[in-house]
Amino acid sequence: GDSVTQMEGPVTLSEEACLTINCTYTATGYPSLFWYVQYPGEGLQLLLKATKADDKGSNKGFEATYRKETTSFHLEKGSVQVSDSAVYFCALSGSAGGTSYGKLTFGQGTILTVHP
Amino acid sequence: DVKVTQSSRYLVKRTGEKVFLECVQDMDHENMFWYRQDPGLGLRLIYFSYDVKMKEKGDIPEGYSVSREKKERFSLILESASTNQTSMYLCASSPAGGRDYGYTFGSGTRLTVV
Numbered sequence: 001g002d003s004v005t006q007m008e009g010p011v012t013l014s015e016e017a018c019l020t021i022n023c024t025y026t027a028t029g030y031p032s033l034f035w036y037v038q039y040p041g042e043g044l045q046l047l048l049k050a051t052k053a054d055d056k057g058s059n060k061g062f063e064a065t066y067r068k069e070t071t072s073f074h075l076e077k078g079s080v081q082v083s084d085s086a087v088y089f090c091a092l093s094g095s096a097g098g099t100s101y102g103k104l105t106f107g108q109g110t111i112l113t114v115h116p
Numbered sequence: 117d118v119k120v121t122q123s124s125r126y127l128v129k130r131t132g133e134k135v136f137l138e139c140v141q142d143m144d145h146e147n148m149f150w151y152r153q154d155p156g157l158g159l160r161l162i163y164f165s166y167d168v169k170m171k172e173k174g175d176i177p178e179g180y181s182v183s184r185e186k187k188e189r190f191s192l193i194l195e196s197a198s199t200n201q202t203s204m205y206l207c208a209s210s211p212a213g214g215r216d217y218g219y220t221f222g223s224g225t226r227l228t229v230v
Contacts, residue, residue: 032216032218034218041224043206044221046219051216089158093218102211103161104218104219108157109158
C-alpha cells in the first residue's frame with residue numbers, strides 16, 4: 001500500500017538558517033502530495049501541495065517540488081524564523097483509480113524548533 | 117472562512133464513560149475523517165465517512181464507533197472509555213473526488229481518560 005517516510009526529527013536550527021525536511025513516498029500511479037504544519041496545541045493546516053510530477057508548491061517562503069523519478073517531495077525554506085517552530089507532516093493522496101475517497105497517508109511528522 | 121469545528125478543545129472523562137466527540141463542517145464536504153494523534157505514532161485513521169449514514173473503518177476502529185446523520189456533522193463515540201484512549205483527536209473533511217484537495221482539519225480535541 002501507500003506509504004510516506006519522513007526525515008527523523010527533531011530538527012533544531014538557528015533563526016535565518018536553511019531548512020530541508022526530507023520526504024519520500026511509495027505509491028502506485030500518480031498521487032497528489034501535501035505538506036501540513038501543526039503549531040503547538042492546534043490542528044493541522046495545509047502548507048502547500050503539488051498534484052503532478054515536476055509541480056512546485058510554495059507558501060510562506062516554503063517550497064517543495066514533486067519529483068517522480070526520486071519519489072520525493074522535500075520541504076525547503078531559505079531562512080527560517082522562530083515562528084516556523086512546529087511539527088511538519090508530509091502526506092499523499094491515493095492515486096487515481098479505485099475508491100480512495102481522497103484519504104491521506106501521513107508521514108510520522110518532523111518537529112522543528114527554531115532558536116533566536 | 118471555511119471551517120471544521122470540534123466541539124471541545126479539552127475533555128476529561130472517567131474510565132467506562134460513554135464519550136461523544138462532535139465535529140461540524142460548513143463547506144458542504146462529502147468526506148469526513150477521524151484521526152487520533154499520539155507521540156511517536158503519527159496520525160492514525162479511526163473511521164471515515166463518504167456520505168450521510170455511510171461509514172468505513174480505518175486502521176484502528178476498535179473501541180470506537182461513529183455516526184453521520186447529517187452531511188455537516190460527524191461524531192466519534194467511545195463506547196466505554198479506557199485510559200489507552202487518552203489522545204489528541206482530529207477531525208477533517210474533504211470534498212468528493214478530493215484527491216487533489218487534501219483535508220481541512222479542525223483544531224483537535226485533547227481527551228484525557230482517568
